[in-house]
Amino acid sequence: MVGILIFALLVIIQSQAVTFExxxxxxxxxxxxxxxxxxxxxxxVFGLEQNGLFESAYFDSDIHDNLVAYxxxxxxxxxxxxxxxxxxxxxxxxxxxxxxxxxxPRDLIxxxxxxxxxxxxxxxxxxxxSFTNRLVYSNSKLNKLIKPDQITECGESIIITSSQYSNDxxxxxxxxNGLYKKSIGKITHDNKQKEKDLRSGYRVLGDIDCHNNDIxxxxxxQNYIRKINLDGNILYSVKVIEYEGNEEPLISTxxxxxxxxxxxxxxxxxxxVFNDYLLISFGGKKGEWYYYLDVYSAISGNYxxxxxxxxxxxEFFISDEYIYTKEYNFNDHESxxxxxxxxxxxxx
Numbered sequence: 001m002v003g004i005l006i007f008a009l010l011v012i013i014q015s016q017a018v019t020f021e022x023x024x025x026x027x028x029x030x031x032x033x034x035x036x037x038x039x040x041x042x043x044x045v046f047g048l049e050q051n052g053l054f055e056s057a058y059f060d061s062d063i064h065d066n067l068v069a070y071x072x073x074x075x076x077x078x079x080x081x082x083x084x085x086x087x088x089x090x091x092x093x094x095x096x097x098x099x100x101x102x103x104x105p106r107d108l109i110x111x112x113x114x115x116x117x118x119x120x121x122x123x124x125x126x127x128x129x130s131f132t133n134r135l136v137y138s139n140s141k142l143n144k145l146i147k148p149d150q151i152t153e154c155g156e157s158i159i160i161t162s163s164q165y166s167n168d169x170x171x172x173x174x175x176x177n178g179l180y181k182k183s184i185g186k187i188t189h190d191n192k193q194k195e196k197d198l199r200s201g202y203r204v205l206g207d208i209d210c211h212n213n214d215i216x217x218x219x220x221x222q223n224y225i226r227k228i229n230l231d232g233n234i235l236y237s238v239k240v241i242e243y244e245g246n247e248e249p250l251i252s253t254x255x256x257x258x259x260x261x262x263x264x265x266x267x268x269x270x271x272x273v274f275n276d277y278l279l280i281s282f283g284g285k286k287g288e289w290y291y292y293l294d295v296y297s298a299i300s301g302n303y304x305x306x307x308x309x310x311x312x313x314x315e316f317f318i319s320d321e322y323i324y325t326k327e328y329n330f331n332d333h334e335s336x337x338x339x340x341x342x343x344x345x346x347x348x
Contacts (some may be wrong), residue, residue: 023198025224025239033242033292033306039340041310042322046085048335053078059326059337061319062110066131067337070105070118077108077116079131085337091116091133097123099138106163107150113176119148119160126151126160128178139178146172147201154210154230157181161208161217165199171215173230184232193253200251200258209273211298218271218280221246221264225271225278225301238301240282241294243267272318273298274346279323281316289313293323295346307343318342 045067048056055072067080077091093100103122111117115136116129125140126148142148145166152159158174166172168183175181185204189195197203206220214235215228223245227235239245246264269281269290276298281290289312295304311327314335318324323340 023234023237025222025226025237027239028241028303030241030303033294035292035306035308036343036345038308038310039293039323039343042339042341045324045337045339046080048326048337050334051086051088056326057315058105058108059315059317059324060108060110061317061322061324062114063320065319065322066110067324068108068110068116070108075102077118077129079116089131089133091129091131100135102127106148109151109153112153117151117153117158119151121147121149121163124148126158126174126178137178139174139180141180142172143168149201149205150208152208152210152215154215155213157213157230159208159210159215161204163201163205165201165204169232170201170204171228171232184228184230186232196253196258197249197251202251202258202260202264206268207271209271209278211273211276211278216271216273216278216298218268218282219245220266220268221250221260223267225280225296227298227301236301238296240268240280240296241303241306243282269313270316272316274318274342277304277346279316279318279346281313289328290316305345310338 053071056069059067059069061067065082069078071078075095079089079091092102095101102120106119106121108116108118119126124142125138127138128136130136143166145164146162147164148160149163150161156176160172161170169185171185172183173181187198189198202221206218209216217226223239223243224237226237229235250264251258252261267283272279278296278298280294283290291309293307297304311329313325313327316323316325323342325338327338328335
């Protein structure tokens with residue numbers, strides 16, 4: 001009888017298994033934030049509205065504190081040099097489907113060789129641009145099911161997430177020249193409806209970065225921090241501090257199409273890797289604004305401590321020496337790029 005029960009249990013477990021193992025996030029040992037204080041402001045770099053930048057997003061910095069972003073009204077990549085932040089250069093030729101144009105950018109970063117990598121979800125491509133407005137390459141030969149979303153570098157590889165499952169997985173790996181290498185994060189399930197739910201792009205949306213050639217991924221609608229190696233193995237999947245996330249079910253199905261349920265909101269912010277730490281912002285039920293910078297171990301995913309932002313933050317990014325924020329001041333109702341010192345604890 002015991003043998004029959006064990007066999008039945010194994011059948012149940014196998015029938016529920018997904019190939020992308022350790023998918024579910026586990027709870028943190030800590031249950032409450034430990035706030036070490038406010039981040040120290042170095043300077044207000046520039047005001048966004050004051051410089052006609054009403055919808056600039058996806059900011060990043062290089063080691064020399066040059067900044068880049070995408071401005072939606074201008075439909076251009078903006079380059080802010082460290083010598084004159086208030087007079088940015090405009091890159092690309094605007095919105096369109098041409099080789100020097102972008103339809104709907106979703107993310108951009110400054111690469112390790114000081115170029116700009118940008119994804120275009122509607123153009124179904126990602127591109128590499130120089131600071132001098134030269135298109136280095138445009139990869140538009142993507143699998144037609146890949147809708148490029150987030151982008152990062154891991155060693156000699158470029159990693160792109162897709163907001164749509166491509167049958168090969170959610171994570172797509174390219175070499176430095178933009179040539180396809182492989183995909184990881186493939187999901188199968190015996191229950192086809194469950195498989196469809198797990199393959200929904202809503203479950204993979206969220207920012208990515210890299211630590212020791214492994215992908216770091218935080219969920220946009222789900223409560224997880226994941227570390228995934230380039231062979232597709234999940235090294236850890238943990239929940240975040242003081243954050244329950246959205247309740248299931250996240251998704252409703254109408255025929256072939258999935259959609260988010262009405263009560264589901266975007267809750268997470270950026271993830272940045274600094275030394276062996278993950279810097280992450282989660283808004284929780286407060287929604288799109290982030291009030292704390294939470295620090296986790298990049299090695300284990302365990303929560304360490306937190307800092308408080310001076311104002312509600314929309315996004316943050318880092319250089320070698322500073323933390324930058326795009327934040328909103330409720331006193332004058334303006335948005336600013338603010339530069340903070342990196343806390344000494346992060347150098348330990």
